[in-house]
Amino acid sequence: MRIVSAAYDRTIGIWDSITGAEIKQIQQTGWYPIWSIAFSPDGRRIASGSGDGTIRISDAVFGTHVLEILGHTAGVQSVDFSPDGQRIVSGSRDKSVRVWDAATASGILSMHEHLDEVRSVAFSPDGKRIISGSRVMTIRVSDASSGVELLPAMRSHEAQVNSVHFSPDGRMIVSGSRDSTIRVWDSMSGAVVSTLRGHNGFVNSVRFSLDGQRIVSGSSDNTIRVWNVTTSSQVLELRGHERSVESVSCSPDGRQIISGSWDNTIRIWDTTSNNDGNHPILSRHDKLVSAVAFSRDGCHIVSGSSDETIQIWDAKTGSSVSTLRGQTGTVRSFAFSPDDRRIASGSSDRSVQIWDITTSSRVLNLCWHWSDVLCVAFSPDGRRVVSGSSDCSVIICDAISGAVLLRPIVRHVGPITFVEFSTDGSCVKAKSSDESITWDVAFGRRIYDAK
Structure with a gap:
C-alpha cells in the first residue's frame, strides 16, 4: 500500500505504508506551498494544488512532472480525481470550483456559486456529482457535467467548512468544520443525519472508510478520531502528533490511517488497536505536512516537503535508493x-x-x-x-x-x-x-x- 503526502516546503513524498519507508520524493517547482493532493484511481498520477493557483500532475512512478493546469487566480485548497481518472475537480481561494480534463489540462467547467474561498471538493463515487465546502459555512452539491446546483446550499455549521467527503455508496456526505463538529448529511435531500461531537479544536479533515461504516477525522486538538456511522459514537482516539492534524486518509482495507500534521510528520496508525506509542513515523519534514493520501492499490503513500532534494525509494524493501543533493x-x-x-x-x-x-x-x-x-x-x-x-x-x-x-x-x-x-x-x-x-x-x- 502507498501513501502520498504534500507539504508547505513544496515537496511531495510517496511512502510504503507497511514499512514507513519513503519510496520517492517529488520536488515541485515554484515558490508557493502545496495545499492539497490526490492520487488518480489507477495510482499512476498525482494531482497537487498549490498556493500560486496552479494544479500540477506528476507521474507517481518516475516522479516527473507531467502537466500544469492554469486558471485559478488564487491558491488551490482542494483537488480530487473523478472515479474514471479523466477529470480533476479543484476548489480555490478565488471562490470557484473548476473541472479540468486530466489529460489535456483544458477547462471543462467553472462554478462560482460560493461567496468565499472554497476549502474542500470531492467527486461522488459515480462521478456525476461534486460537493464543495466553503469558508462561509455552506456545502453545495452540483452536477459534474453541467455545474447546475442539485440542492439548496446546505447550512448547519457555525463556522467555515474545512473538509467534505462522499460515502462510498454516494448516499451520505460528511463535513468537518471550525466549529469543532462533524456533520453527516443525506446527499439526496441535504438534511443533517447526525452531528458528531468530541474534538476540542477545528476539524481540518474528514474521510469515510471504504466500507462506509466509519468516519476518520483530524483536528487542531492534535488528535485523530474514528467514528461509527450507524451509532454516531466515537470508537477510537489516536494521540501522538504534537501539533494540529491537517489531513487524514484510510487504507483500502480499513486497517490503517495516515495523518499529516503541523509537527512536520506523517504517521501511520493501526485501527485495530489504540497503540498510541507504537505507530510508524515516516519522516520529519522541514515544514508542515498539509496533505496525505493512499494510492488506490494501497501500496504507496505520497506526501510533501522543501529540503530541495530529489529522493527515490524502493517500494518493496522500503530502503532509500538515492538522495540527490x-x-x-x-x-x-x-x-x-x-x-x-x-x-x-x-x-x-x-x-x-x-x-x-x-x-x-x-x-x-x-x-x-x-x-x-x-x-x-x-x-x-x-x-x-x-x-x-x-x-x-x-x-x-x-x-x-x-x-x-x-x-x-x-x-x-x-x-x-x-x-x-x-x-x-x-x-x-x-x-x-x-x-x-x-x-x-x-x-x-x-x-x-x-x-
Missing part, C-alpha cells in the same frame, strides 16, 4: 533520461545538473543561464538536454560532455516555462508566457509560432 538553490524542475538512469535538474542557482541515479552522483554541472532554470528535458536518444529559463532563453547542451550545442535562443518575451524535444529530436518546442515557439535544433531557426 548539490544545488545551492531551489530545484525548479527535473526530467528523467529515456533509459531512466540519469536525471537532469534545473535550479534557481541558474544551473542545469545531470545526475547518475545508480551512483547518486552528479556527473555534470552546466551553468550557462543568467537566471532561474524553470524547465529541462532530454532528447529522445538521451544525448542532449534542453533547458528554459526565466532569463527568456533556451539552451541545448550535450548531455555527455556538457558542451553547448546551440547558442542561447533569446527571442521570447517572457520566462520559458516548458521545453520538450520532438519525437525525432529534430525540433524543440518552448513555451513562455507570451507564446509557444518550435525551433529547428540544427540551426536555431523559428519554424512555428503559436500564441
Whole structure:
C-alpha cells in the first residue's frame, strides 16, 4: 500500500505504508506551498494544488512532472480525481470550483456559486456529482457535467467548512468544520443525519472508510478520531502528533490511517488497536505536512516537503535508493533520461545538473543561464538536454560532455516555462508566457509560432 503526502516546503513524498519507508520524493517547482493532493484511481498520477493557483500532475512512478493546469487566480485548497481518472475537480481561494480534463489540462467547467474561498471538493463515487465546502459555512452539491446546483446550499455549521467527503455508496456526505463538529448529511435531500461531537479544536479533515461504516477525522486538538456511522459514537482516539492534524486518509482495507500534521510528520496508525506509542513515523519534514493520501492499490503513500532534494525509494524493501543533493538553490524542475538512469535538474542557482541515479552522483554541472532554470528535458536518444529559463532563453547542451550545442535562443518575451524535444529530436518546442515557439535544433531557426 502507498501513501502520498504534500507539504508547505513544496515537496511531495510517496511512502510504503507497511514499512514507513519513503519510496520517492517529488520536488515541485515554484515558490508557493502545496495545499492539497490526490492520487488518480489507477495510482499512476498525482494531482497537487498549490498556493500560486496552479494544479500540477506528476507521474507517481518516475516522479516527473507531467502537466500544469492554469486558471485559478488564487491558491488551490482542494483537488480530487473523478472515479474514471479523466477529470480533476479543484476548489480555490478565488471562490470557484473548476473541472479540468486530466489529460489535456483544458477547462471543462467553472462554478462560482460560493461567496468565499472554497476549502474542500470531492467527486461522488459515480462521478456525476461534486460537493464543495466553503469558508462561509455552506456545502453545495452540483452536477459534474453541467455545474447546475442539485440542492439548496446546505447550512448547519457555525463556522467555515474545512473538509467534505462522499460515502462510498454516494448516499451520505460528511463535513468537518471550525466549529469543532462533524456533520453527516443525506446527499439526496441535504438534511443533517447526525452531528458528531468530541474534538476540542477545528476539524481540518474528514474521510469515510471504504466500507462506509466509519468516519476518520483530524483536528487542531492534535488528535485523530474514528467514528461509527450507524451509532454516531466515537470508537477510537489516536494521540501522538504534537501539533494540529491537517489531513487524514484510510487504507483500502480499513486497517490503517495516515495523518499529516503541523509537527512536520506523517504517521501511520493501526485501527485495530489504540497503540498510541507504537505507530510508524515516516519522516520529519522541514515544514508542515498539509496533505496525505493512499494510492488506490494501497501500496504507496505520497506526501510533501522543501529540503530541495530529489529522493527515490524502493517500494518493496522500503530502503532509500538515492538522495540527490548539490544545488545551492531551489530545484525548479527535473526530467528523467529515456533509459531512466540519469536525471537532469534545473535550479534557481541558474544551473542545469545531470545526475547518475545508480551512483547518486552528479556527473555534470552546466551553468550557462543568467537566471532561474524553470524547465529541462532530454532528447529522445538521451544525448542532449534542453533547458528554459526565466532569463527568456533556451539552451541545448550535450548531455555527455556538457558542451553547448546551440547558442542561447533569446527571442521570447517572457520566462520559458516548458521545453520538450520532438519525437525525432529534430525540433524543440518552448513555451513562455507570451507564446509557444518550435525551433529547428540544427540551426536555431523559428519554424512555428503559436500564441
